[in-house]
Amino acid sequence: MEDFFQQLTNGLTIGSIYALVALGYTMVYGVLKLINFAHGDLFTIGAYLGLTLLTSMGLSDRLGPFLGIIVLVLMVMGLLAILGALLDRAAYRPLRESPRLSAVVSALGASIFLQNTVMLIYGARSQAYPADIIPMTALDIFGLYIPVARILVLVVSFILMAALYLYIQKTRVGTAIRAAAIDQGAARLMGIDVNRVILYVFLIGPALGGVAGVMVGLLYGQIQFTMGWAFGLKAFTAAILGGIGNIPGAMVGGILLGIIEALGAQYISIAWKDAIAFGVLILILIVRPTGLLGERVADKI
Amino acid sequence: MKKFLFLAMALCFLWSTAEAADTIKIGLMAPLTGSYASEGKEMKQVVELLAADLNAKGGLLGKKVELITDDDGSDAKTAALAAQRLTTKGVMAVIGTYGSSVTEASQGILNEAKIIQIANGSTAIRLSEKGLKYFYRSCPRDDEQGKVAVAAIEKMKVKKVAILHDNSTYAKGLADEVKPQLEKKGMKIVFFDALTKGERDYSASLTKMKGAGPDLVFFTGYYEEAGLLLKQKKEMKWTVPFLGGDATYNVDLLKIAGKDAVAGFAFVMPSLPQYLPSKQAKDFLAAFKKKYGTEPTSPYSVLAGDGFRVITAAIAKTKTTDPDKLADYLHTKFKDKDGLTGTISFNAKGDRVGDVYRYYKFDSMGNIVLQK
Amino acid sequence: MNKKLYIYGAISVLLAVAPFFLNAYWVDVLNMIGIYAILALSLNLIVGHAGLFNLGHAAFYAVGAYTAAILNTKFGIPILWLLPASALAAGLFALIIARPIIHLRGDYLCIATIGAGEIVRIALINDIFGITGGPNGIFGIARPVVFDFVIRRPHEFYYFIWLFVAVTIFFFRRLENSRFGRALNYLREDEVAAEGSGINTTHYKLGCFVLGAAWAGMAGDIFAAKMTIIAPESFNFWESVVMFAIVILGGSGSIPGVLLGSFLFVGLPEMFRDFADARMMIFGLAMIIMMIFRTQGILPPTPRTYPVEITEKARVHG
Known part of the structure; x- marks a missing residue:
């Protein structure tokens, strides 16, 4: 039983990171119906930029670890938002009116390009975050060891997700994003500048991916130029699991995927962990063809 | 065309x-x-x-x-x-x-x-x-390396060994090489499984291994994963000794795991010029x-x-x-x-x-x- | 029409004599292009004609390759005789996998096929049933033999592979114009209308999945024969991505487009070899640029035209 709860917390941590990355997929998908395969690599770039800023500017020395990390996260979010908008401008916008799958191939090309650019700039060796920023202590809660760093990651991602949810639900821009996601044409007729909405989506999604990258760097200490591919695929799976295009769905999907993986590893096999996760995904899709929280799309008659 | x-x-x-x-x-x-x-x-x-x-x-x-x-x-x-x-x-x-x-x-x-x-x-x-x-x-x-690893494990006087590989040709080969030899020497293999290369979070694997209660973990994979395992093991306050195959060493290992987590980590490896x-x-x-x-x-x-x-x-x-x-x-x-x-x-x-x-x-x- | 025929004729002749002018390396590159052309043409049926978003085609390729490799190494059955076995195994596997997920829409189908592909790869790596050899894969696969002649060297494989490409082109060309092919196109354009016109969409979707998978299975057999060793890493998600990108980049639904796509996708990274570690970056950039300038693919299919003979009667009434 103790193992069960330990695995639950393990799953929760990795799941909250999946969820943060999944938000980027789901927001872009919601508005553009495009699977942005380069999103995983934006996440990687976030991790690398975080490392550069951290070591070159000495943020945590100058501002203390707490404030330092907040400033770092904000800077990475800003940079990634710019990069996301640039990516949209260069690789996706010219394909707005063309078949959807063409944009998917452009996204794949962008993914290869970004991943290899990171390799050429930073080198192929994995890089390490300075180890002493987040304390390596663990809390002992009823015999469960939960490292403080993991609790921090959990708290930060929940705050971000809640903030995003409120932003989407309560503000004008959020309403516009939701409107454009439901029907672009109708939104346009209602006076919503859809191009602006798309710009916002490409600012917010990559920014959240960037934060996830920094958190992975801080938490696990090691980053690699290829990691976006694996994280991206998992996050995309999470987005689909929750119902792609649906923001709370991405959060639920991410956390659920993390927990399925951890429990699958514990009770079946570590080596089969990913296969179990995909198997569960397929089963869920058979029962609920549009994911857990996805709207049922009525067939047009 | x-x-x-x-x-x-x-x-x-x-x-x-x-x-x-x-x-x-x-x-x-x-x-x-x-x-x-x-x-x-x-x-x-x-x-x-x-x-x-x-x-x-x-x-x-x-x-x-x-x-x-x-x-x-x-x-x-x-x-x-x-x-x-x-x-x-x-x-x-x-x-x-x-x-x-x-x-x-x-x-x-x-x-x-x-x-x-x-x-x-x-x-x-x-x-x-x-x-x-x-x-x-x-x-x-691999058989040469297996021999050295088995000899090293024997000297540690452990009874229960966990073997972890990463399903790469090399790591699986070494794990398969060592397992029967250890069993022949009367040691019990309480855990034999593979992690997925290229992930960051191995806490689920570590939790499961810990549950099997080994006296020693032999990890046959590569240094990136070894570094993460050592670091996360330390975070869990699990003190079991780790032994690594020859791909677990790289200068970066120390950077990834930090010197506290890496202390006591043993590995077999061809001699580096630094030590010749x-x-x-x-x-x-x-x-x-x-x-x-x-x-x-x-x-x-x-x-x-x-x-x-x-x-x-x-x-x-x-x-x-x-x-x-x-x-x-x-x-x-x-x-x-x-x-x-x-x-x-x-x-x-x-x-x-x-x-x-x-x-x-x-x-x-x-x-x-x-x-x- | 005639002009096109000349172009295709010239290309065929060029391909037929190419090995006499190229060294072993470039012939081998052409061999790889041929194998990918077969794979992409089989995927083209699913993605291009039926419009089903399949990003797990490598699974069927893997099933075909492993079927051939296991039967060849365990029972010594010549690899060429195993072509039907590979096709059957891959087709059957596709039927089992696709049946429950075929009704999923667009991107949900995409992730389900990715998942299926990953499950297959993980199963192969974990040595499922103790017959796949785990991460080592299977080695010592016999070379193909045609009438006592062992196909061994790159230029010998070249004619074998490209003959198969020719057969594939012929087959899919016929299929395109058949009732089956036209039904798939209808279904891609408007599923509801197709259903309404009496097309059993589930049947047709499943049929094209199984047929495409079976063909990919045969490509797997050829790949196993060519490499003589196969390992799970040759069938990872990236392979599915490559096949998919070839189809879309070349021109979804167009056979010449898909062929050209194979040349570009396999050929370009080889030509960029002199850029050493920057070659994949340049390749990614090239992908974006090609897609931006040819949003429909490089050689999109030409709209179907049917020559209508204007009869005397029609002229009078018209």
Whole structure:
């Protein structure tokens, strides 16, 4: 039983990171119906930029670890938002009116390009975050060891997700994003500048991916130029699991995927962990063809 | 399509006419892209350094040595094409490559073309069991490493062992090699499973392993995962000792895990030049540091350098580039006492003989200490 | 029409004599292009004609390759005789996998096929049923033999592979114009209308999945024969991505487009080899640029035209 709860917390941590990355997929998908395969690599770039800023500017020395990390996260979010908008401008916008799958191939090309650019700039060796920023202590809660760093990651991602949810639900821009996601044409007729909405989506999604990258760097200490591919695929799976295009769905999907993986590893096999996760995904899709929280799309008659 | 073909043909003609015989061409096949790109790039650095050094001293048989590097992408298919490409470029020997299955895809092609191949990182046993005349390797085989690992585990006096690999050819091979030997010695294998390479979070694997209650964990995979495992094990306050295979060591291991987490971590590995007394090793280290600013991080890149030294020494000694004469010489007479990783000679299968493996341990200051 | 025929004729002749002018390496590159052309043409049926978003085609390729490799190494059955076995195994596997997920829409189908592909790869790596050899894969697969002649060298494989490509082109060309092919196109354009016109969409979707998978299975057999060793890493997600990108980049639904796509996708990274570690970056950039300038693919299919003979009667009334 103790193992069960330990695995639950393990799953929760990795799941909250999946969820943060999944938000980027789901927001872009919601508005553009495009699977942005380069999103995983934006996440990687976030991790690398975080490392550069951290070591070159000495943020945590100058501002203390707490404030330092907040400033770092904000800077990475800003940079990634710019990069996301640039990516949209260069690789996706010219394909707005063309078949959807063409944009998917452009996204794949962008993914290869970004991943290899990171390799050429930073080198192929994995890089390490300075180890002493987040304390390596663990809390002992009823015999469960939960490292403080993991609790921090959990708290930060929940705050971000809640903030995003409120932003989407309560503000004008959020309403516009939701409107454009439901029907672009109708939104346009209602006076919503859809191009602006798309710009916002490409600012917010990559920014959240960037934060996830920094958190992975801080938490696990090691980053690699290829990691976006694996994280991206998992996050995309999470987005689909929750119902792609649906923001709370991405959060639920991410956390659920993390927990399925951890429990699958514990009770079946570590080596089969990913296969179990995909198997569960397929089963869920058979029962609920549009994911857990996805709207049922009525067939047009 | 037509344009492409014409272009392709034109390029081929250009390349084939560029083939002049005033240099000795040696190929290097290494993973320059893909997940092992860092190892591959260092292999290239090491061999380029040695080649430049050799040419500065007057080259071989009065000719310059020309190095032709090709990317195998850590992928069997790309490697087969890379090997094919090297055969068309007039190389007389190929150094490389790293992964065993990747090397295997190139073996047949190079052997058929009578090109001597000296693999530097492929430790799978079966590679040299096929009776290929022109295949050698400067790294030892998995069974050799298995023996050293088993001996080290025996000395630790443990009863329950967990074995963790990562489902790569190499790690699985080593795990499979060690498991029955430990069982024969009366130890119990309480855990045998594989993690997924390239992830960050291994806490689920660690939690499960901890539940099995081993006295020792033997991890046969690579250093990136080893570093993360050590760090996360420390975070969980789990104090079980860890033993690693030879791919778990890299200078970066310390950086990833931090010196607290790495203290007490033991591993088996071919000797690094840093720990060899010979003048060649020291000179090489100094030259490498001067040119690239750091010490080599991986034993396998140094083994690639040894492969280059072996083939060039054999050519200098036999005064020929005839593959048959060189193959005979390497199989029977070759002996280099001053290799960068210790004494080098080969048996009839082309495997390196002699005990290459050493057993090391990290102390609490993050230094590596050779264990007797 | 005639002009096109000349172009295709010229290309065929060029391909037929190419090995006499190329060295072993470039012939081998053409071999790889041929194998990918077969794979992409089989995927083109699913993605291009039926419009089903399949990003797990490597699974069927893997099933075919492993079927051939296991039967060849265990029972010594010649690899060429195993072509039907590979096709059957891959087709059957596709039927089992696709049946429950075929009704999923667009991107949900995409992730389900990715999942299926990953499950297959993980199963192969974990040595499922103890017959796949785990991460080592299967080695020692026999070379193909045609009338006592062992196909061994690159230029011998070249004619074997490209003959198969020719057969594939012929087959899919016929299929395109058949009732089956036209039904798939209808279904892609408007599923509801197709259903309404009496097309059993589930049947047709399943049929094209199974047929495409079976063809990919045969490509797997050829790949196993060519490499003589196969390992799970040759069938990872990236392979599915490559096949998919070839179809879309070349021109979804167009056979010449898909062929050209194979040339570009396999050929370009080889031509960029001199850029060493920057070659994949340049390749990614090239992908974006090609897609931006040819949003429909490089050679999109030409709209179907049917020559209508104007009869005397029609002219009078018209």
